Amino acid sequence: MNQRVFEKSGAKVSLLGFGCMRFPLDEQGRIDRDKSSEMLDYAYRNGVNYFDTAYPYHDKESELFVGEFLKRYPRESFYLATKLPCWEVKTLDDAKAMFENQLSRLQKDYVDFYMLHALSASSWATMRDLGVVEYLLSLKETGKLRHLGFSFHDEYAVFDDIVHYCDWDFCQLQLNYMDTREQAGIKGCELAKSLGIPVVVMEPIKGGSIANLPDDIVSVFSDLRPSDSAARWAMRWVGSLDNVKVILSGMSAMDQVVENCETFTDFEPLSEEEKNVVGRVEKMLHARINNGCTACGYCMPCPFGVDIPGNFKLWNDYAMYGNKGEVIWQWTKQFSPDAKAEKCAECGACMAVCPQSLSIIEDLKTLQSEFDQLVADSE
Ligand code: SF4
Ligand code: SF4
Structure with a gap:
């Protein structure tokens, strides 16, 4: 398993991170703990040392399950990431209580990577005005939290504002070859790099959309590498960005874990020719759109409520x-x-x-x- 280093802390993280929000489910719709444990164990034994959960995942069951599961391994052998659910925080005391609650749910003394979850312009304004960042920075002093960052879902300008607020240890962005101009996008990734802030990537296969492509698109990939899946191409595109330290995959079946572990062991960045192929696929997909709405929002709000x-x-x-x-x-x-x-x-x-x-x-x-x-x- 390839590893990348967080230069400031020296943390050596696996390039593949296990996203703990899409575990297989049992008949009651709860996490299938046997199957999920097998997948986590396979990943760990194959070098994955970064596990990313969050308070709301799996109807709030993910933190409980992942915390319990990870008790079987030495604490210093893995990095555990979770997130402050900003929408639950109305006062600074709420943030304090939530963090302590999360430590207890995880059955851990500290969190390796802690994020403000899904920041947008409005949630950021609330967190900033309540002094939540300063509180979390103080937790770093006590050792209860080792790296402080944020995950993000809004426009680039909002990202620009947040990323300059303090000396963040990392940020988590949605990025894949189809979303280079969405949200923070590739420009945000470059900005983070220029500020020395490492990036963790989420949605590398766009929620599965670019793992299951139409046949004519798949053939563009398979002409060059017949045995590689579209998902592997998408993962390799993200892994070829040098400021990306961890690529999260929300794996829901063992075959995905096996393939991802293969992709990120002796990882091969895309060659120039391969980058051109991905560029061609991106253009082919974009050419299929029905209309050219850029989501600029000038038409909003609609007086009749249409989004x-x-x-x-x-x-x-x-x-x-x-x-x-x-x-x-x-x-x-x-x-x-x-x-x-x-x-x-x-x-x-x-x-x-x-x-x-x-x-x-x-x-x-x-x-x-x-x-x-x-x-x-x-x-
Ligand atoms: S104005 Fe509305 S419909 Fe037109 S591009 Fe912007 S968001 Fe899309
Ligand atoms: S009601 Fe229809 S036409 Fe009028 S602003 Fe909304 S979407 Fe546009």
């Missing part, structure tokens, strides 16, 4: 990846019914301000009927 960029993002993702199951789940279980395309009252306010001059009203009608059909066909 215009949210609708288009799902529609475009489906056009690119053909990920039917994921889209149906998002549309039926995650997307607010009040924000769906069908709520459009055709007032035209959005069309007047869209810099891409999109036919928003027509496109919303089309996507609503396509998704209705998709759901009907699946029933």
Whole structure:
């Protein structure tokens, strides 16, 4: 297993990190502890020493399970990462109580890597104003916390603001070859590098979207390396970024653990030719989008509650990846019914301000009927 070093602390971390949010489930929908333990054990025995959990994962069961599981190994032989659920923190005392609660849930005396979870402009403002960062920095002095960072989901400008606030030990970003311009993106990764802040990457296969690509796209990869999966290409793309220290994979089956361990043992960065192939795939996928919504948000808020960029993002993702199951789940279980395309009252306010001059009203009608059909066909 390849390792990379956090220069300031000297921590030697495995390039593959085990994301503890997608364990296999039992019939009750709880973590299947036998199967998950086997996967964690295989990963550990093959050199994975970074385990990333969080308070809400698996309906709050992940920290409990992972903390218990890791008792079987010497404490200094692994790095345990978890996160402060910022949305639960209304006062500084809430943050203090939550951290102590997490230590107890994990059955540990200290956390190796601790993050403010999923920072956005608003949650960051709350954490900053409550003095949570200063409190967490004081925990570093006591040894209860070894590295302080944050995970992030917002625009680059917000990242720029947060990353300059203090001397963070690391940050965790969503990054894959399709998302180089999303959120902090590759620009954020470069900024972190220029400030000497190591990056941990999440969503390297975009929640599975770029692990299960249409056949014509897969053949572009397999022409060059017939035995490599699309997932391996995506992992190698991320691992080729030199400021990336850990790549998290939320593995849910043993075959994924085995393949990932292989990918990150004697890791091969992408050659120039391979980088060009990934660039070609990225262009082929982007060429499939239905419309060119950039999610700029100028059209928002819609007076009738439609989440215009949210609708288009799902529609475009489906056009690119053909990920039917994921889209149906998002549309039926995650997307607010009040924000769906069908709520459009055709007032035209959005069309007047869209810099891409999109036919928003027509496109919303089309996507609503396509998704209705998709759901009907699946029933
Ligand atoms: S045209 Fe439809 S989507 Fe656009 S602002 Fe009006 S109601 Fe909202
Ligand atoms: S203004 Fe146009 S491009 Fe921007 S989010 Fe709205 S629909 Fe998308």
